[in-house]
Amino acid sequence: MEINSLSFLTNELYLRQSELFGNDYKELENNSTYSFNELSISNLEEWQNSILQKYNSLNELQIENLQNLLFSLFKILETINPDKLKINDDLLTDENDLLLWRESYKGISKLFFNEYGNIVYVFNGNDGKKVRGVFNNDVDYEKLLYKFLSL
């Protein structure tokens, strides 16, 4: 598992779930780096920036699709099990596709952001199950995200 700013976010969201001490954890974050409520944005921004810096060959369509997906992720952050946020990033250098992927005991879920503005969702199950879908930028990002996070 790659350590990225999303990993820190996962931990922070987990700690904040405490009913009695969630606010203490929020305030500690506030005292250390960010202002209240901005932690999640900052972590997602940091992750996005690290992706853009690492893979500086991404074109505008890819960046826009990534931003849309992260915006949807931000919206649902506090409503999902933080464990589902263990997401890795990579670049397929031959095709210049940005790849976000996560692994579960069921298999590997992947989202490819290609240069033509498409997002390709692929799931390869350990039991041989395969799922594939190609979407353009009018896709319902939230639904796509849930699909990506559920398997």
Next chain:
Amino acid sequence: MIYPQLKNTPIKEIIFSISYDEIVDKSCFKKFIDLKEISERFNDIKPSFLLEITNNGLKQSIDNNNFHLRNRSEVLQLRKGALSYHYLGGYKKYSEVLDSIIELWTLFDSLTTENLTVNSLSIRYINVIEIDKDNPPSRLVQLYPKQSSDRNIINFQNSVNFNYVEFPNYNINVVSTKPKQNVVLLDISVSNKLIHPSTLADDPKLFDAFKPLQEIKNKVFFDSITAKALIRYI
């Protein structure tokens, strides 16, 4: 391992969670909170909030896909992929907390079209340890920042993630933090990612899967406090 029986404990909040694979339909949450057993048990039921970015900054909006249920000493959080039961009344027997989450889980699971696939179980014990000038954190908890007479530690947060060699499949996360002037939180989580996730629909399987977590959290607790702290509680 046999640990000393404590007369009182620093436990303030206990959280048991069950994580599952499926992203359930929101009608399940609605049906669940409408159950007589649930509405009678929890007098304060609220939907969770979504955060949205608008031109005027952040805005909270209601999200009927997730719920927060509360009464005087209990909280139930329903998130996509996880159900968490919180006990807020201090110490409670492990078996009693377990009974509560299993009872609630069984009700929730019965409302879904197919039994949910449990992939992980976790328990979390948040302890509040009082400190003062004569008893700084370093004398009471084993996880602390370097402390010396020339330092005034305003706040800190240490987090250690590990597993015991004898329990390699159980992930442990211990956080010690000083959120306020006179207290340190010792926040212990133990989780078990199931090697063979399954529906665990019947009670005995869930009881068995939760059972080893108790011994591990006890070991973590006694490993994390000093003898001086222990004296306070025996």
